[in-house]
Amino acid sequence: MKALVTGGAGFIGSHIVDELLLQNFDVIVLDNLSTGRVENISDRVIHYNVDLKDKLDLVFAKERPDIVIHQAAQVSVSYSMKNPGFDAEENIKVTVNLLEACVKYGVKKFIFASSAAVYGAPEYLPIGEDHPVDxxxxYGLSKRNAETYIQMFSNTFGLNYTILRYSNVYGMRQNTKGEAGVVALFIDQALRGEALSVFGDGLQTRDFIFVKDVAKANVAACHYGDRKTLNISQGTKTSILELIEELYFNISDSMSPSFHDERPGDIRHSLLSNQEAKHWLDWEPSYTLSDGIQLTIKYCQSHQVH
Ligand code: NAD
Structure with missing residues (x-):
């Protein structure tokens, strides 16, 4: 089976590639390296350095993938607020471009990286897939639009799909520049001996999922979860202060937080139910926060720039 991974040089995409290779898929990566890194790509895959806004006929005609796993995106919420047009181009137009190529070249399944951002402020916790979308x-709006296009392509042209709405993903190869996840930022600050920047009182909670579990969910979706929209999360809430405590045990007991004003628009608590994904994908997260943090720290220590 041949899988084409967009964004396969990025944080999550590169782990999906590794998991696909473990399961003996042939893998093609489409990535323009705008935020991804060539060293993330296994030398066992073919990499096309293309922009997904361009015509994709050449690649699809040549490679004829069975499955497309779409991870490439404009991933920054704050950038999307300043550049909604660019965000729509990258997250909606690019998805439609890919969907057209999938229909034209007979792709069997489309797997899409969506986000908890489609839900907006939670009305209740945990958030199930039937929670109102607002x-x-x-960024959340463009992900939601992309989801709706996928469903319309499925209804109109019969394209099979699974949409995966990720909670807060962390792990090896996460960027520490730009709008990085809080785990990557904290580890980076701790290893540099800097204070950890906490916005608000640190009692806000997040649902952190390790990147290898997200990769496994994507590969499970190659076989299961047809025409489903599923949350991919750990299903547990961790406060920012609890996260700091976990890092404190693993990095340094001299680490200290520095508190700043809460950022406008930050959601206080976020927790996604993963019951549907467990049922439909025959998947469940296998790394505890402690396991994932230890692996991430080891990776960051060995890749630290001095
Ligand atoms: P990332 O920035 O590490 O990876 C994105 C990859 O896509 C990069 O390698 C980049 O070079 C490539 N890319 C971007 N635009 C492209 C284009 N026009 N043409 C070709 N390649 C392009 O981001 P990530 O954190 O790995 O995110 C992967 C997906 O998961 C994204 O769709 C993101 O919205 C989604 N997501 C991430 C999180 C998270 O916590 N990281 C949470 C929810 C959803």
Whole structure:
């Protein structure tokens, strides 16, 4: 089976590639390296350095993938608020471009990286897939629009799909520049001996999922979860202060937080139910926060720039 992974040089995409290779898929990566890194790509895959806004006929005609796993995106919420047009181009137009190529070249399944951002402020916790969708950012809106296009392509042209809405993903190869996840930022600050920047009182909670579990969910979706929209999360809430405590045990007991004003628009608590994904994908997260943090720290220590 041949899988084409967009964004396969990025944080999550590169782990999906590794998991696909473990399961003997042939893998093609489409990535323009705008935020991804060539060293993330296994030398066992073919990499096309293309922009997904361009015509994709050449690649699809040559490679004829069975499955497309779409991870490439404009991933910054704050950037989307300043550049909604660019965000729509990258997250909606690019998805439609890919969907057209999938229909034209007979792709069997489309797997899409969506986000908890589609839900907006939670009305209740945990958030199930039937929770109202009301994005608070252009990023959440573009992900929601992309989801709707996928469903319309499925209804109109019969394209099979699974949409995966990720909670907060952390792990090896996460960027520490730009709008990085809080785990990557904290580890980076701790290893540099800097204070950890906490916005608000640190009692806000997040649902952190390790990147290898997200990769496994994507590969499970190659076989299961047809025409489903599923949350991919750990299903547990961790406060920022609890996260700091976990890092404190693993990095340094001299680490200290520095508290700043709460950022406008930050959601206080976020927790996604993963019951549907467990049922439909025959998947469950296998790394505890402690396991994942230890692996991430080891990776960051060995890749630290001095
Ligand atoms: P990332 O920035 O590490 O990876 C994105 C990859 O896509 C990069 O390698 C980049 O070079 C490539 N890319 C971007 N635009 C492209 C284009 N026009 N043409 C070709 N390649 C392009 O981001 P990530 O954190 O790995 O995110 C992967 C997906 O998961 C995204 O769709 C993101 O919205 C979604 N997501 C991430 C999180 C998280 O916590 N990281 C949470 C929810 C959803």
């Amino acid at each position: 994005p608070l950012s252009f």
